[in-house]
Each structure stands twice: as structure tokens, then as C-alpha cells.
Amino acid sequence: MPMSTRIDSAIHAALARTRTGGSAPAKLSDALPYACTPGGARIRPTILVSVALACGDETPAITDAAAAALELMHCASLVHDDLPCFDDADTRRGKPSVHRAYSEPLAVLTGDALIILAFETLALSAASHPARAAALVALLARQSGMPHGICAGQGWESETHIDLSAYHRSKTGALFIAATQMGALSAGQDPEPWTELGARIGEAFQVADDLRDALSDETETGKPAGQDALHCRPNAVAELGVDGAVTRLKDILSGAIASIPSCPGEAALAQMMRMQAERLTPAFARTRARV
């Protein structure tokens, strides 16, 4: 089974549990899969499954649950980030954002229900290895909540003085650290040595996103462009210029590949990382880097 099919099946199985067993509110039922599709690159669960495979993937059902949980948490954060009180984004994934398509109350509830479903998905995979499932819950919570997860990242945007390093690490890095750590843990390995790889991928992703936000248009990304400048948010392009940001992106990605811990599937994982790096680098930036 191709990895993308494996990941989509896992997300689909998790979402299907929200539609079983009697009467449920129809609009909220529909908003949950709406918020998670179309999937796009599914980059976080792809990294998670790749790391698990590199570590032997001894309990694939737990890996699948972890991949789905991570993507559900990511989708939840996008739904809440798009709300009128944050980015007020009309579009996401090339279609109306959840609060535009359904309503603002349903968008708040969609995010809440997806967060809860993420943890439920992990807990329900616990039959064979309950300690591993509980550790995955703790790990996902740590990278999602306060004081250092994605909630903290968004929280920094309400502060007058922003700790930039903490801001970037929480806002973008946290779920990539979750991806590499949860991948290792799903396969029964110590997650700690995988932290650096996740952190470096997160940095790369942030710079790539900054480049995309500053230079591309809505047609290409499926979401409004220029949001960082509009909301006065810190941005690598503003700090380093376009060429400087492209150079930094390449340096970070090289460092990420070099940081892969020794494991049975190390070479294949490095190859996957190179492919993701190509994907991460916006087309115009690749052209520019060749000049």
C-alpha cells in the first residue's frame, strides 16, 4: 500500500468513528471530514510513518493511529487559526474555510472535536501496548498545548514582546517534533534522539511558509497570501530577504538530513527527506536558488 493511502485510510477510520452509533448533529458530523480534506501533502503524518518504518514499524496499528492523531490535531489548529478572531481566512485547501462553509460556532466545535478525536484515536489503539499509547497521548499533548505546543505558538501572537525562538518552535516546530518523536515511539523506540530532526524540519517548514506567504498568491496555496505582513507577524523574508531565506532553507534541510539517528532504515529515510525538501521549497525559490 502506498504511504499516502495508508495515511488517508487511518484518518478516514478515525473520522468514521464520529459517525457511528445513533443520532448525532448532522452539520457538525459533516464539518469534521470537510475540515480534513482534501489532504494535500499530509506532510506531518508522512514524516511520522517514515520514521516509524525506519525504526522497524513493529506495531503498524499504533503507527496508523499516531499518524491519524497528528493530522487531526493539525487540521484542528487550521480550523481555529482561520476563525475571524485570528486570521479571518475565507479559504483553506482551495475551498471556503470551515467557519465560512458552516458557521463560526460549528468551526469552534469542529476544532474541539478534532482535538478530542486525536486523543481518542491514540487511546483506542492501546489494546496491545497500553504504555506506548499512553506515552503517545502525553507526547502529542506536550507538542500541542501549553507551555510549548502549537497553542503556545498562537498564544505568542497576543503578546507585546514575542520570544521569537519560542514562538517559531511552538507555532511550527512543535508538530514536526511530534511527528518524528511519535514515529519512533510508535515503533517502540526512544523518541528523544528524534527531537532534533523534527525541530529542523519545523524550521525549514517555517522558512518555506514565510517565502510562500510573502511571494505567492492565493491560487497557488489555496489560502490567502500576505497574512504575515497584514498581521505584523515575524517572517524570515522580512528578516533576511528572499535570497537569504532560500539559502537558510537549504542549510536547514541539509542539517536535518545529517541529524537522522542511526536506525535500520536510515538511508531510505534520508531519501524521503530529500523528496520532502523538494516539495517544501516553493517553485519560484528553487528557480531563484539555481540562479
Place this chain on the structure above:
Amino acid sequence: MPMSTRIDSAIHAALARTRTGGSAPAKLSDALPYACTPGGARIRPTILVSVALACGDETPAITDAAAAALELMHCASLVHDDLPCFDDADTRRGKPSVHRAYSEPLAVLTGDALIILAFETLALSAASHPARAAALVALLARQSGMPHGICAGQGWESETHIDLSAYHRSKTGALFIAATQMGALSAGQDPEPWTELGARIGEAFQVADDLRDALSDETETGKPAGQDALHCRPNAVAELGVDGAVTRLKDILSGAIASIPSCPGEAALAQMMRMQAERLTPAFARTRARV
């Protein structure tokens, strides 16, 4: 240690974890305890701990984690319910609601972070009994998310045709079912026989809340009155009249006490239930019932 001290210590310990280990956004850090205090009756964790004690409370650290997690989830739901797109409540617990005191973005994030903290708290209690902790995560998720938890309850308010029984069971009943089930599970007992007690307490609470909403004023409850009529929500007082609602409340509470499963601390639990019943019944309704 009095039960209220035990519960407040558990909640405090969970919240303290969001303030450790380096730089975090200060306003969001402050908003989390703000959203959980002052505690009021802490009725859900009180029921949870009472059931655990009645079942022997063999792993008190897990009971404490479960009590804190349940209350954090409840507080998260209040913060999101108060948002402008739902009840638009200016006050809660006799002070400004979280979005009025901090901001709307911080209120969304506070709810999200409290949901995540609830699951993290359960997962971190897993050291001695990981399967029990994982089952608690699954149980809390089931009673909080979709299709039958408190998110579903709120979701029903966006539907044209409401399934009233599903609506009440999800909106108010779910976290009381969580309370009795999690209490039994924390003590290593099968949660299933405890479902009915939780469901009946939930029904009682809903009727009591309807009476309070219809008849009392903001000074007494610390939150705006008349919200149900304002938002055209179903209400037992509208359906049965005040006297009918008071009679139903008393019937439900008697049934709840009768439904307590056989367990070592059955008598003490029945006594606690009678005290909670007194607390649940609004003063004017008690007077009215005596007439």
C-alpha cells in the same frame, strides 16, 4: 484531607505543569487558571472521587488525575460556550468571561489548551497502570467529542430539527456519565454499571439548570440569566412549568440514588448524592416544593 481540597490540589497540579520549563506566552499562561477559578461546587470531580472512594480508590493518583482532567474539560467547554459566537456571555463565575478579560483569540486558545491538558493529565498518571490511563483517555474523549459528547451537545444547537433526547444527553449528561464511569475505572472497576447513575445525575442537573436559568438572576448564578429563552433553546420549565419541573427534579434524584451499583461504599455514596441533590435544587424551588 477534605474532598474539595483533594480536588483543588489535583487541578492546581495539572495547571502548574503549563507554567514550567522556560518561556511561554504570559497572557495565555494566566488565562488558564483564570478560566478554572473560583471553583464553585466542582460537582463533576466530586462525583468522580466519591464513586472512586465507594469502589475502594485503590490508585488515588489516578483518581486525582481523572478528577482534574474531567474538571479541565468542563472548564474548557464553559470558555468556548461563552464566546461571542455562542452565548456571548460577559460574565462567568461572578467575574468577566475569559474572552472579555483577555480577548477572543485567547479564549479560543484557553479552551483548546485546557482540553489538551485534560488528556495530558490522564496520560501522565499512567506509570503504574497504563491500560487504566489509556481507558480513561478513551472514556473522557467519548463523553466530550463527537458523536455523543459535549461537542455534539453544542452541535445540536446549530440544527433545524433537534433530537431532544440526544441533545440533553450530550450537552449535560455526557460529563456526568464521564464522572461516574471514570470514578469506577480509576478504582479498577468496570465503568459500565455506573452509566445509569451518571445519566440520571445529568438529567437532574439539566432540570435544575433550566429552573435556575428561567427564574433566578445574574447576581445569584454569576452568569447571565434567561439565556435559554433568548436563544430559543429547549427548557424543562417551558415544557412542564415550574412545579412540574421541580417534581421531575425530585423524581430523577430519587432514581439516581436507587441506581447506585452494589459496592463497598454504597451507603456513603448515597449520602453524598443526597447532599448534592440539596445543592442542585435551587433555593426557590426547594421552598416551592414544600408548599
